[in-house]
Amino acid sequence: MSSTYVEETAVKLAVVEALYRFAAGIDLRDKDLLASALTEDAVSDFRPAAAKAGFEYPVLEGRDNIVTALSNALSQLDTTHSVSNPRITVDGDTAHLEALVEAQHVPRNDRSRHYLMKNRYNVELVRRGEIWLIQRNTVDNVWLTGDPSVLSGV
Structure with a gap:
């Protein structure tokens, strides 16, 4: 195994690590x-997935806004996000990552309900020193099942 292959693999693992931190x-x-995964001016766009689930969700801009919005929106839920099939392209200090992310949402006050989504994440990243950070994330939905009102806290 060449040292180039090992280096490329290490870089790709470092790239996907940003999405692991996010999830x-x-x-x-x-x-x-969560904040450690994002650039200060990061953008998270959940609109494609939200539209397929039947609701609107604004584009979130800025690390602090993203952290606050996601923390508040999911505060009454237990969630699990599983990342799979990452495909990564690196170009110097920028990278593009596509992955599937399965996101389970269960209300803490009613474990009999759930909402499960399989989403495609399209992520643009930048390298800052030794760490990769998400600069833009767009989430689209592949399929969903369960009770969508779980996401609205109903």
């Missing part, structure tokens, strides 16, 4: 971990 930050309700 774990949400699931663990760890605002610092």
Whole structure:
């Protein structure tokens, strides 16, 4: 195995690690971990997935706004996000990541209900020193099942 292959693999793992931090930050309700995945001027666009689920969700701009909005929107839910099939292209200090993310949402006060989404994440990242950060994330939905009112806290 060549050293170039090993280096390329290490870079790709570092890129997908940003998405792992993003997902774990949400699931663990760890605002610092979530923030550690984002650039200060990050953009998160959940509109394509939200439209397929039958509701509107604004484009979120800025790390602090994204962290606050996601933390508030999901505060009454237990969530699990599973990242799979990452495909990564690196060009210097920028990268493009496509992945499937399965997101389960369960109300803490009613475990009999759930909402499960399989989403495609289209992520643009930048390298800052040794760490990769999400600059833009667009989320589209592949399929969904369960009770969509779970997301609105109903």
